[in-house]
Amino acid sequence: xxxxxxxxxxxxxxxxxxxxxxxxxxxxxxxxxxxxxxxxxxxxxxxxxxxxxxxxxxxxxxxxxxxxxxxxxxxxxxxx
Amino acid sequence: xxxxxxxxxxxxxxxxxxxxxxxxxxxxxxxxxxxxxxxxxxxxxxxxxxxxxxxxxxxxxxxxxxxxxxxxxxxxxxxxxxxxxxxxxxxxxxxxxxxxxxxxxxxxxxxxxxxxxxxxxxxxxxxxxxxxxxxxxxxxxxxxxxxxxxxxxxxxxxxxxxxxx
Numbered sequence: 001x002x003x004x005x006x007x008x009x010x011x012x013x014x015x016x017x018x019x020x021x022x023x024x025x026x027x028x029x030x031x032x033x034x035x036x037x038x039x040x041x042x043x044x045x046x047x048x049x050x051x052x053x054x055x056x057x058x059x060x061x062x063x064x065x066x067x068x069x070x071x072x073x074x075x076x077x078x079x080x
Numbered sequence: 081x082x083x084x085x086x087x088x089x090x091x092x093x094x095x096x097x098x099x100x101x102x103x104x105x106x107x108x109x110x111x112x113x114x115x116x117x118x119x120x121x122x123x124x125x126x127x128x129x130x131x132x133x134x135x136x137x138x139x140x141x142x143x144x145x146x147x148x149x150x151x152x153x154x155x156x157x158x159x160x161x162x163x164x165x166x167x168x169x170x171x172x173x174x175x176x177x178x179x180x181x182x183x184x185x186x187x188x189x190x191x192x193x194x195x196x197x198x199x200x201x202x203x204x205x206x207x208x209x210x211x212x213x214x215x216x217x218x219x220x221x222x223x224x225x226x227x228x229x230x231x232x233x234x235x236x237x238x239x240x241x242x243x244x245x
Contacts, residue, residue, distance in 0.1 A: 006219065007219075007220065008228075009219065009220050009221065009224035009225045009228055010225055010228045010229065014220060014225070015156075015157065015160045016160065018153075018157045018160070018221075018222070018225060019157050019158065019160045019161040021157075021222075022154060022157045022158050022161075023158070023161055023163065025111075025112065025113075026158070026163070026165075026166065026171070028113060029111050029166075029171040029173070030166065030170070030171055032171070032173035032174075033170065033171045033172055033173040036173050036174060065176060066173075066174055066175070066176045067174065069174055069176065069177060070174035
């Protein structure tokens with residue numbers, strides 16, 4: 001058993017902490033893909049934000065530049 | 081180049097220079113948002129002419145085996161949380177066409193590489209073997225996990241890298 005000074009990189013808390021990092025990275029990639037998919041399907045920024053439970057400004061700030069590059073026909077607001 | 085490494089006034093050798101662009105290629109291939117230590121390690125194995133790649137090969141680590149070890153680490157880690165790696169098609173998205181910055185583990189590896197180098201720090205010159213030592217000296221995180229899973233003696237490899245540096 002490793003001492004608390006030199007914990008093993010495998011097993012114990014290391015596995016759980018590594019899982020946190022891996023899940024965050026996976027969630028980030030999934031968010032990029034799903035936001036793009038929704039906007040390609042004609043969703044507005046507001047609808048995407050509501051579905052994600054964040055503000056429109058937040059989702060806009062995080063994804064706009066990337067999605068402009070994807071040349072998606074973006075809607076400004078729901079219903080427009 | 082120095083901007084990519086995020087270290088001002090850092091002199092780098094040609095072998096690191098030739099690997100630096102590969103850092104970003106490996107990170108993007110992994111779908112990462114920043115360059116981490118594992119991407120730098122993969123990049124070091126991609127250029128087989130470097131001292132780092134030669135030492136890694138002595139320990140049986142080429143690009144293919146390291147890629148496989150990192151994949152296995154990711155699968156095991158996700159399995160711990162009852163998940164599995166998603167189909168690549170599911171997470172395919174348009175990439176932002178800009179340079180990735182260095183992540184925490186990459187910056188820490190560079191810092192260790194320079195601190196542990198026998199060279200005069202005022203004229204620090206980062207070589208592939210220094211960087212390899214800096215990467216291997218991390219006790220926790222993705223790289224030590226992947227190497228442990230692959231059955232690589234990280235301590236021995238690290239010590240050899242530091243002796244050669």
